[in-house]
Amino acid sequence: MKLKSTxxxxxxxxAGMLLCGGMATAAESTMPAxxxxxxxxxxxxxxxxxxxxxxxxxxxxxxxxxxxxxxIAKSAISKHADQLFxxxxxxxxxxxxxxxxxxxxxxxxxxxxxxxxxxxxxxVSKNNANVRVIYKELPIFxxxxxxxxxxxxxxxxxxxxxxxxxxxxxxxxxxxxALVLSTAESIGLDMAKLxxxxxxxxxxxxxxxxxxxAENLNxxxxxxxxxxxxPNGEFNAKYExxxxxxxxxxxxxxxxxxxxxKSASS
Numbered sequence: 560m561k562l563k564s565t566x567x568x569x570x571x572x573x574a575g576m577l578l579c580g581g582m583a584t585a586a587e588s589t590m591p592a593x594x595x596x597x598x599x600x601x602x603x604x605x606x607x608x609x610x611x612x613x614x615x616x617x618x619x620x621x622x623x624x625x626x627x628x629x630x631i632a633k634s635a636i637s638k639h640a641d642q643l644f645x646x647x648x649x650x651x652x653x654x655x656x657x658x659x660x661x662x663x664x665x666x667x668x669x670x671x672x673x674x675x676x677x678x679x680x681x682x683v684s685k686n687n688a689n690v691r692v693i694y695k696e697l698p699i700f701x702x703x704x705x706x707x708x709x710x711x712x713x714x715x716x717x718x719x720x721x722x723x724x725x726x727x728x729x730x731x732x733x734x735x736x737a738l739v740l741s742t743a744e745s746i747g748l749d750m751a752k753l754x755x756x757x758x759x760x761x762x763x764x765x766x767x768x769x770x771x772x773a774e775n776l777n778x779x780x781x782x783x784x785x786x787x788x789x790p791n792g793e794f795n796a797k798y799e800x801x802x803x804x805x806x807x808x809x810x811x812x813x814x815x816x817x818x819x820x821k822s823a824s825s
């Protein structure tokens with residue numbers, strides 16, 4: 560049948576219209592009912608016979624969404640560089656304070672993937688003397704996560720942020736206030752000072768700023784990473800930073816660190 564042969568050649572386009580909905584609405588309003596039924600049947604038969612088309616369409620849509628998210632994030636990174644890359648001396652930072660490369664991680668202590676990323680970050684930091692790691696505490700899993708973040712940021716005021724953060728990320732059980740405090744005590748923190756500092760307004764402000772940054776970057780969850788060129792600890796706007804919305808391997812992170820390092824030295 561002529562109609563069927565013509566439609567078969569255009570099935571991918573029609574399927575896309577029907578799946579997207581927007582363009583299809585206008586087309587359907589002017590299409591005779593019989594023809595509409597024929598189109599729908601051809602599309603149905605084609606997709607049943609070639610289900611890989613749906614997978615390809617889904618993958619293409621996912622890639623498009625990822626690319627758009629990357630561009631939004633990269634633009635936001637440059638716009639909010641001061642908040643991302645400038646940290647206090649007693650802040651949530653490890654590695655080389657003047658690192659030519661900076662890795663920023665947004666994380667939550669109750670995020671399973673964040674726990675698994677700690678050894679990755681530690682290995683890359685250990686193997687690269689020019690790397691600074693800035694941690695953005697982003698408690699998105701409720702009050703228990705917030706308590707852990709407050710304790711870690713308070714521990715930074717005693718020079719023990721890294722030890723506290725590492726200890727909390729090693730905990731496999733569900734966190735609660737007692738467990739967070741006992742962890743702090745186990746690494747030798749002054750508990751009276753810790754409890755006082757946990758209620759400091761500066762920590763309120765830092766957590767609020769981190770949440771706002773995450774919103775500006777359009778983060779969908781934790782972990783999320785930024786790898787940027789920062790010669791002498793200063794953001795290099797000439798080098799486009801890399802944004803990683805999710806977990807990453809040691810090898811992949813190392814490659815990005817090396818790329819950023821070359822840019823910082825050129």
